[in-house]
Amino acid sequence: TGEIPGVLVHQSALIQKLCDRVASSTLLEDRRDAVRALKSLSKKYRMEVGTQAMDHLINVLQTDRSDSEILGYALDTIYNLICNDEEEEQDENAQKQADDLGAQFTERFIQNPEHITLLLTLLEEFDFHVRLPGVKLLTALLKNQCVQVQGIILISPLGVSRMMDLLADSREVILILHMFCCICVLHAFASTMFLGIVVEDCLLLLLNLLKNNSSNQNFFKEGSYIQRMKPWFDVGDNNSGWSAQKVTNLHFMLQLVRVMVSPVNSPGATASCQKSMYHCGLLQQLCTILMATGVPADILTETINTVSEVIRGSQVNQDYFASVNAPSNPPRPAIVVLLMSMVNERQPFVLRCAVLYCFQCFLYKNQKGQGEIVATLLPSTIDANSISAGQLLCGGLFSADSLSNWCAAVALAHALQDNPTQKEQLLRVQLATSQGKPPVSLLQQCTNILSQGSKVQTRVGLLIAAMYMDQQLSIAVTHFLHNQENVPFLTAQISENLGEDERLVQGLCALLLGICIYYNDNSLENYTKEKLKQLIEKRIGKENFVEKLGFITKHELYSRAAQKPQPVFPSPEQMLFDHEFTKLVKELEGVITKAVHKSSEEEKKEEELIREQDTQIKELKEQVTSMTTQHEQMQNTLTQQLSQIQQHKDQYNILKLKLGLFSGQWSADRGSFCKLREEMEEMRKQNTLLQSQLSDKDSIISSLVSILVLVCVFVLFLNSADMELQLASATSTVAILETEKSKLQTEVQESKKEQDDLLMLLADQDQKITRLRQRLKDLGETVRDLIFIFELNLQN
Numbered sequence: 001t002g003e004i005p006g007v008l009v010h011q012s013a014l015i016q017k018l019c020d021r022v023a024s025s026t027l028l029e030d031r032r033d034a035v036r037a038l039k040s041l042s043k044k045y046r047m048e049v050g051t052q053a054m055d056h057l058i059n060v061l062q063t064d065r066s067d068s069e070i071l072g073y074a075l076d077t078i079y080n081l082i083c084n085d086e087e088e089e090q091d092e093n094a095q096k097q098a099d100d101l102g103a104q105f106t107e108r109f110i111q112n113p114e115h116i117t118l119l120l121t122l123l124e125e126f127d128f129h130v131r132l133p134g135v136k137l138l139t140a141l142l143k144n145q146c147v148q149v150q151g152i153i154l155i156s157p158l159g160v161s162r163m164m165d166l167l168a169d170s171r172e173v174i175l176i177l178h179m180f181c182c183i184c185v186l187h188a189f190a191s192t193m194f195l196g197i198v199v200e201d202c203l204l205l206l207l208n209l210l211k212n213n214s215s216n217q218n219f220f221k222e223g224s225y226i227q228r229m230k231p232w233f234d235v236g237d238n239n240s241g242w243s244a245q246k247v248t249n250l251h252f253m254l255q256l257v258r259v260m261v262s263p264v265n266s267p268g269a270t271a272s273c274q275k276s277m278y279h280c281g282l283l284q285q286l287c288t289i290l291m292a293t294g295v296p297a298d299i300l301t302e303t304i305n306t307v308s309e310v311i312r313g314s315q316v317n318q319d320y321f322a323s324v325n326a327p328s329n330p331p332r333p334a335i336v337v338l339l340m341s342m343v344n345e346r347q348p349f350v351l352r353c354a355v356l357y358c359f360q361c362f363l364y365k366n367q368k369g370q371g372e373i374v375a376t377l378l379p380s381t382i383d384a385n386s387i388s389a390g391q392l393l394c395g396g397l398f399s400a401d402s403l404s405n406w407c408a409a410v411a412l413a414h415a416l417q418d419n420p421t422q423k424e425q426l427l428r429v430q431l432a433t434s435q436g437k438p439p440v441s442l443l444q445q446c447t448n449i450l451s452q453g454s455k456v457q458t459r460v461g462l463l464i465a466a467m468y469m470d471q472q473l474s475i476a477v478t479h480f481l482h483n484q485e486n487v488p489f490l491t492a493q494i495s496e497n498l499g500e501d502e503r504l505v506q507g508l509c510a511l512l513l514g515i516c517i518y519y520n521d522n523s524l525e526n527y528t529k530e531k532l533k534q535l536i537e538k539r540i541g542k543e544n545f546v547e548k549l550g551f552i553t554k555h556e557l558y559s560r561a562a563q564k565p566q567p568v569f570p571s572p573e574q575m576l577f578d579h580e581f582t583k584l585v586k587e588l589e590g591v592i593t594k595a596v597h598k599s600s601e602e603e604k605k606e607e608e609l610i611r612e613q614d615t616q617i618k619e620l621k622e623q624v625t626s627m628t629t630q631h632e633q634m635q636n637t638l639t640q641q642l643s644q645i646q647q648h649k650d651q652y653n654i655l656k657l658k659l660g661l662f663s664g665q666w667s668a669d670r671g672s673f674c675k676l677r678e679e680m681e682e683m684r685k686q687n688t689l690l691q692s693q694l695s696d697k698d699s700i701i702s703s704l705v706s707i708l709v710l711v712c713v714f715v716l717f718l719n720s721a722d723m724e725l726q727l728a729s730a731t732s733t734v735a736i737l738e739t740e741k742s743k744l745q746t747e748v749q750e751s752k753k754e755q756d757d758l759l760m761l762l763a764d765q766d767q768k769i770t771r772l773r774q775r776l777k778d779l780g781e782t783v784r785d786l787i788f789i790f791e792l793n794l795q796n
Contacts (some may be wrong), residue, residue: 062118071129075137082102204252233253254305290334374425376391393408403575412468413578446466447485450463467511503548518595
């Protein structure tokens, strides 16, 4: 707050006044207001408040147990003193000074063990406004002096029991307490993070508190604890000896990171945590583990899964991940190294699944990344001297390993998802199948392999890839239908009565044929929408077609894949569905069923209706975008205004207290003002008198000078001796008069100087009173014009 020079005293004096009020005031309301004011000052003036008010605040905790409000203010104030929670970034020296100050006040608080016992007693209070700040204070003490505080709690009567009694509290505060305590213990063991069962227990408890609990996750994030996780993942350069405890603890730490960025969390919360993990260097630390050598396979797998969710849907994090290189010679992109593991059948199944998940998360809502991957498949970008992501995907797509086929097909599908531009680019990709034969497109090669008959897993993967190539792109559908063998193959697959294992393939063939109808632009005369529907009715039957289409969602593995993005399956053979693909099936099944049953006239009417609806939707989307922007702006404005209102309230309370403290000084200033007026009047009278005396002396001197002239003339006619005596006497008289005149002039000058000083002091006092009166008006107080009343009294 701004201070009025000469009126508001130094903050230290104000804090002392507030401490005096806390210590001596008999009214609880006055003590509460004083403690609240100390709380307002405690962040900005930690040293002054801590030095002068700590003992008084502890005394409040001891004596004012009946008032929860003053207890809460006192606990919050002590917390501010020992914990540096400045939101703005500080330089290294300022941060060190703040931490040293917190350590100093922590030492002062725990110097008397009874203070910890008192704090534990306050935790028994059910009132949330006492329990929460009490928990925060205890946690801050544990953070600053973990071992000492723990020792006091253990020897304190009923200390542990009081903390355990909080388990009966069903409110969030108990969860926060456990979370705080766990974090403090983990920080205490930061240098030996991978050792000991204590760390494992704390990590497990913290994990359970955060899992599926958005409020606890938000509290963890807002408390800046994500930033403090980075040192936990400093595994060092020597990865040769990994104890079982180290593996277990690091595994829990990785899961803790994943809980904060889980895809099941709200998008806003996940994005915020992802941003924090990038800016604090946690993502970089995880990538270091990812590319390190000697890391156990299960830790490497979980690290890949963790990095996957940290980058999923975050453009900044995805761009960083794309820039990571493995420490090889020559360096290779991390994405390429991971894909090499995915299409290598000798790698563990869970590791290959983790790499696929990482690749999917890298491309999720990342059109830039999709373009980079597809570009590695295009002829103009292929480098014969290096291995690219595109080469690995093609190699996996057509290898003899069915799991590699499926993983590569699904990975390719994610490179095309919701990106018609890249789907069109992919049509340019030509593959050389054998010598002497012309190259074929990637899409055609997929259908060629399908027609040759292969394992179910391979065919499922290739059908998924073909559907992503055709979906939303009429030119790709036309390209697919242009091959005369494709439609007969699909209809033959759908119409046959095959065994249980083949039902999924039949359903997928029906879905692909339905896509060819739904996204058909009628550019091929033999395969227009109407002719394809006639073909279905003739060769398959509409009802039979719809039944086969339903085989997909009825498959037992479909619902498992639909639950979450991460591919988790008991065995490689059961890896048939991708999470994003289940959403595509759900989206298309209904519209394809309707499209097959519609007549030409109904389709024309619907097309017109769809065009109108598209226009309306576009307009509505623009309105929604505009309103969303306005809402965000209003929300930001509201947040700023609420913050300003709170600041003004704090300023008002402090100024109100200051003005109350200076009421005595105001009376003294008023008395000084009156006294100065009286002294000035007296000096004016003295000056007038001195001026009058000086005028009289001047007249006498003038007369004497005239007489002296006459005497000099008369001397010529008198006896020389007599003349000399008379002249000496007259000269002496004149000298005496001149001396008196000089003294009077000096007195007049000094009187004038004193009068000027008084006038300057009076003007300064008037300025001070005017500023104070203006501040009171700004605060909404009624102000009497004291100067006007006083001057009126002087005139009367």
